[in-house]
Amino acid sequence: MIADCEVATDLVRCTVMMLLYNGPHHGYSIMAELQKRLGRAVSPAIIYPFLASLSDAGYVTSRQEREGRRLKILYTLTPEGRRFSERVFRRLSSIVSTAIYPNSSVCAHCGCRLVEPGHVEKVGRREMIFCCVHCATAYKQGGQ
Ligand SMILES: [Zn+2]
Structure with missing residues (x-):
């Protein structure tokens, strides 16, 4: 099992x-x-096991x-695998927008920036912010 949030926080795997x-x-x-893109060599010991786990998950x-x-x-x-990638990219984009605009919140599902308070929902023990109830539902169905 690979979680999109796990991949989104790792730049090497995200770039893959x-x-x-x-x-x-x-x-x-x-x-x-x-x-070329990261400006440093990445060990095959990281890449090949990652490709193998993507393959085990049915993503490649x-x-x-x-x-x-x-x-x-x-x-x-x-x-x-394409849908999984899109989830990873949305996560990454929300991490990046939160860094650039620390005072605005970002929908945890679609990554859109919120000017209004948005829809707050508890996921596990965390309170998370979404743009709407549909994103909250989709996020919870997407798992992890
Ligand atoms: Zn949303």
Whole structure:
């Protein structure tokens, strides 16, 4: 099981989701893009177990391709994986907007910025702010 909030707070894994959201990738092309975008090398010991857990969750499919004598694995997001990515991006965007606009609140589900107090609802033991009751319901159904 992978939670979207867990991925949204980890920039490396979040960037992997963005890359896969833009199209299929090989493991090595993910590593190369991470190096380019984050300005540092990311260990394969982080990337491959993450890809494996995405695959276990049904969020990516992998296909082996032969290139010369080498076998390469191509990772593609499934429709569930695309929805999962969108949840991750909304979480990330709400984290970023809260940092930029500390005095405004952000809907915990869709990430839209609230000028009005919004809809407050208890989720577990936390009080969370949503733009509307529909977002609160969707958030609770989305789990975690
Ligand atoms: Zn909302």
